[in-house]
Amino acid sequence: MTAMSHARPERTPVDMAAAALAGDRRAAARLISLVEAADPAAGPAMSLLFRRGRDTRIVGITGPPGAGKSTLVDQLIALRRLAGERVAVLAVDPASPRSGGSLLGDRVRMTRHNTDADVFIRSLSTRGHLGGLTAATGDALIVLDALGFDCIIVETVGAGQNEFDIMDHADTVVVVQTPVAGDEVQAMKSGLLEIADLIAVNKCDAPGAERTVSWLREAAEARGGRPSPGWTVPLIKTQAVAGTGVVELNAALDAHRRQLGSQPDASRARRRDRARILLLRRMTDMLRARHARPAQHANEFERALDDILARRRDPGSAAADLLRGAT
Amino acid sequence: MTAMSHARPERTPVDMAAAALAGDRRAAARLISLVEAADPAAGPAMSLLFRRGRDTRIVGITGPPGAGKSTLVDQLIALRRLAGERVAVLAVDPASPRSGGSLLGDRVRMTRHNTDADVFIRSLSTRGHLGGLTAATGDALIVLDALGFDCIIVETVGAGQNEFDIMDHADTVVVVQTPVAGDEVQAMKSGLLEIADLIAVNKCDAPGAERTVSWLREAAEARGGRPSPGWTVPLIKTQAVAGTGVVELNAALDAHRRQLGSQPDASRARRRDRARILLLRRMTDMLRARHARPAQHANEFERALDDILARRRDPGSAAADLLRGAT
Numbered sequence: 001m002t003a004m005s006h007a008r009p010e011r012t013p014v015d016m017a018a019a020a021l022a023g024d025r026r027a028a029a030r031l032i033s034l035v036e037a038a039d040p041a042a043g044p045a046m047s048l049l050f051r052r053g054r055d056t057r058i059v060g061i062t063g064p065p066g067a068g069k070s071t072l073v074d075q076l077i078a079l080r081r082l083a084g085e086r087v088a089v090l091a092v093d094p095a096s097p098r099s100g101g102s103l104l105g106d107r108v109r110m111t112r113h114n115t116d117a118d119v120f121i122r123s124l125s126t127r128g129h130l131g132g133l134t135a136a137t138g139d140a141l142i143v144l145d146a147l148g149f150d151c152i153i154v155e156t157v158g159a160g161q162n163e164f165d166i167m168d169h170a171d172t173v174v175v176v177q178t179p180v181a182g183d184e185v186q187a188m189k190s191g192l193l194e195i196a197d198l199i200a201v202n203k204c205d206a207p208g209a210e211r212t213v214s215w216l217r218e219a220a221e222a223r224g225g226r227p228s229p230g231w232t233v234p235l236i237k238t239q240a241v242a243g244t245g246v247v248e249l250n251a252a253l254d255a256h257r258r259q260l261g262s263q264p265d266a267s268r269a270r271r272r273d274r275a276r277i278l279l280l281r282r283m284t285d286m287l288r289a290r291h292a293r294p295a296q297h298a299n300e301f302e303r304a305l306d307d308i309l310a311r312r313r314d315p316g317s318a319a320a321d322l323l324r325g326a327t
Numbered sequence: 328m329t330a331m332s333h334a335r336p337e338r339t340p341v342d343m344a345a346a347a348l349a350g351d352r353r354a355a356a357r358l359i360s361l362v363e364a365a366d367p368a369a370g371p372a373m374s375l376l377f378r379r380g381r382d383t384r385i386v387g388i389t390g391p392p393g394a395g396k397s398t399l400v401d402q403l404i405a406l407r408r409l410a411g412e413r414v415a416v417l418a419v420d421p422a423s424p425r426s427g428g429s430l431l432g433d434r435v436r437m438t439r440h441n442t443d444a445d446v447f448i449r450s451l452s453t454r455g456h457l458g459g460l461t462a463a464t465g466d467a468l469i470v471l472d473a474l475g476f477d478c479i480i481v482e483t484v485g486a487g488q489n490e491f492d493i494m495d496h497a498d499t500v501v502v503v504q505t506p507v508a509g510d511e512v513q514a515m516k517s518g519l520l521e522i523a524d525l526i527a528v529n530k531c532d533a534p535g536a537e538r539t540v541s542w543l544r545e546a547a548e549a550r551g552g553r554p555s556p557g558w559t560v561p562l563i564k565t566q567a568v569a570g571t572g573v574v575e576l577n578a579a580l581d582a583h584r585r586q587l588g589s590q591p592d593a594s595r596a597r598r599r600d601r602a603r604i605l606l607l608r609r610m611t612d613m614l615r616a617r618h619a620r621p622a623q624h625a626n627e628f629e630r631a632l633d634d635i636l637a638r639r640r641d642p643g644s645a646a647a648d649l650l651r652g653a654t
Contacts, residue, residue, distance in 0.1 A: 043643060050641035138642055161488060275635050275642070279628075280618055282646035284611035287653070291607055301606075308602050314377035315465055315602070316370060319609035325652015326614070 013045035021052060021146060025120060028143055035139035036124055038132075038289070046139050049146040056088075056145045059253060060170025061155045062163055062192065067176040068202040071240035072249070073155055077113050079250045085150035086118040090140055092154060093125040094133050094162035120149065132285025133162055138278060141169055167195050168277050172256045174198045174249070177216065179208035193219055196233055198252050204237035204245065213237060229266055231259050283326075340372035348379060348473060352447060355470055362466035363451055365459075365616070373466050376473040383415075383472045386580060387497025389485035389519065394503040395529040398567035399576070400482055404440050406577045412477035413445040417467055419481060420452040421460050421489035447476070459612025460489055465605060468496055485519050494522050495604050499583045501525045501576070504543065506535035520546055523560055525579050531564035531572065540564060556593055558586050610653075 011019070011027075013034060019027035031049075034042040063069050073089060080087045113119040126136045137154070144152050156166045167173045175196035193199070199220060201213050213235055220233040234252045238245035260267045291301045304322055307313035313321075338346070338354075340361060346354035358376075361369040388396050400416060407414045440446040453463045464481070471479050483493045485502065494500045502523035520526070526547060528540050540562055547560040561579045565572035587594045618628045631649055634640035640648075 046643055047641045051638055053638055135643060142641065272632060272636060275632050276618065276621075279631065279635065279642055279646060279649075280615060282642055283614055283650055286646055286650055287610055287614075288607060291603065294603075304606065305599060305602050308606065309599060311378055311380055314374045314469065315606055315609055316373050316462060319606060319613055322606075323610055323613055323653050326650050 013039075013042050014048060017045040017048050017143075017146075020143065021049070025117075028120070028147060029122065031143050032122055032124065032140045035136050035143070036126060038126070038136065042139065046142055050142050052146045053142065054145055054148060056149055056152050057172075057257060058141065058145075058152045058154060058170045060167040060173045061153060061176060062157070062167055062173065062195075063176030063200075063202075064178070064192075065157050067178050068238075068240045069155055069157070069176050072176060072200060072202060072238060072246070073153055074112070075240055075243055075246040076153065076250055076253075077119055079246065080151055081113075081116065081118065086148065088120040088144045088147070088149040088152045089122070090137070090144065090152065090154045091121070091123040092133070092137055092156040092166050093123060094156060094166065120144070120147075132281070132289065134165060134278060134281040134285055137166055137169060138282070164192075164195060165281065168274050168281075171260065172197045172253060174200055174253070176200045176202050177212065178203045179206045179212040196220070197231070197256050198249070199233060199235045200238045200245070200249055201235060202238045202240055204239050209237065229263060231256070340366075340369050341375060344372040344375050344470075344473075347470065348376070352444075355447070355474060356449065358470050359449055359451065359467045362463050362470070363453060365453075365463065369466065373469055377469050379473045380469065381472055381475060383476055383479050384499075384584060385468065385472075385479045385481060385497045387494045387500045388480060388482045388503060389490055389494055389500065389522075390503030390527075390529075391505070391519075392484050394505050395565075395567045396482055396484070396503050399503060399527060399529060399565060399573065400480055401439070402567055402570055402573040403480065403577055403580075404446055406573065407478055408440075408443065408445065413475065415447040415471040415474070415476040415479045416449070417464070417471065417479065417481050418448070418450040419460070419464055419483040419493050420450060420454070421483060421493065447471070447474075459608070459616065461492060461605060461608040461612055464493055464496060465609070491519075491522060492608065495601050495608075498587065499524045499580060501527055501580070503527045503529050504539065505530045506533045506539040523547070524558070524583050525576070526560060526562045527565045527572070527576055528562060529565045529567050531566050536564065556590060558583070 013031060016024075016027040016031050020031060031042065031045060035046070061069050061073060070091075077087050077089065113121065122140070124136060124140055126133050141152065141154070154166060154170055156163045173195050175192045175198070177192075177199060179201065193216070199216055201209060201216065203209075204213075217235050220235065234255075236245050236249045236252055238249055240246065260270075295302050301322060304313065304318040308315055308318055340358060343351075343354040343358050347358060358369065358372060362373070388400060390396050397418075404414050404416065440448065449467070451463060451467055453460050468479065468481070481493060481497055483490045485491075500522050502519045502525070504519075504526060506528065520543070526543055528536060528543065530536075531540075544562050547562065561582075563572050563576045563579055565576055567573065587597075622629050628649060631640065631645040635642055635645055
């Protein structure tokens, strides 16, 4: 053996993509780390993997902190595994440096599946990066989509706009709620409920559960959930720790999938709407990544700022000029 | 008199701008209505007025609903008028169609100044428009800035990201709080306090006032408010209805102005940072206005969506392509 043979050549992201497609989980994990760090070197690998995409079904799970989302996900993984499915979970932690907080503690609850070769669990945190949560989440999903899982679960804490945004990646959105006191149900109505395809009322053995369910049913009937003709948002009472209601929740996920499949036109329109939102968000995130901090070298954006500060050009026409080449 | 003389020619926005500069308040109000409606016809008028801008000092006032912001503004107007100043107030209502709510009820409290020719009060609501709150607020401020007021007050309810955003227009940000219970002070700390140059604790005769003030003082000292070297965020106890503390608040506003004036470099850097944020936001709002809904005619954005849905192009490179001409 020569000294040379010890220096293994650095794998490029495209090499990693090829390895991931061949079943190398560590390569997949490394690619996700690259997109998490907004590394532009990942671009060609993303392009390759996206073309190999399989339209894997994406289930989004969101809800307030402490609602029991991770325990529910753990139960859903177990049911999917019983049915022979391969499952990937992406747990997105959108906490800004400002608000702090982390989901990583929750990940511990899914460890019983960690040694299962047909379950891939990964968390994603983009705090501090200017690249944007949409791009990182979208690219991580591109990696998972290409790897031949039967179902991808995206989980995030439902606490703000970022978390709503993450759910735009999902085909089916499950909002997890817990029984609440009278006043708080109003806040729920105006927020997460509007994006729910399914609602799980977890910890259904807690006080106020029946009342919360009937409130939610009323609200869901009034709003009708996301546009999906003929779909009535199911409310499912669960107790994730004990496993109560989890089979029903899992069945409802499949029912929603069949519903989408039975309405190809509506389903196609929904996919296009989602792609529109996600592409726009990628573009706005890109602009922010370029210009949110002063440039090293004078560029057109910095010159526009000079003009505005000197009152030579108004902000509205400067913005239009800067975007004139964009479409 | 002929029939012709009855048909007054429609004034163009530039005519209105010229009239506004000559002191015509109704012309100013009509221009603000145009920018509120995101009417592109206002563009040349904005360009004209921006060049005639006077760098009028902009004071932002924000805080939770019911904190007494409008009553405080009313008192500040009265003090400024006593000092011979001309004052404009822009009350921005960022309520989305989703969350509902309106500030307009509050406006009634300022009516005692409605007949004063040197006070201009205007509310602005952009709900339902895709054009964006930043552009509408920025353009309304351009109109007011050109009209020779001594001070412009921008008021908005501090309830979400939009309201934070509005405060980027202000030279000095006053956050109005009321005495709160123990748990709630944590929520305050992480939010509005970070943008405060001054904090008014209104309704200071309510229970918990002293404790709230000392909590806030601690939090303000820990964070130091917005970057402004040598500035300690003052905490001022007010009772707006009775007028308690309002003279002190008004004096603190002037002290902050002097502080900014005494540090021209820091002040210039702060202005550039604000201009950067506002210009970026105009650009991203413009992109959203262009593409958030399906185009009537096929364009490059819609073709990119076709490509993404057919897996011919990945979203990341599509976004980069669409922005390639932008700078």
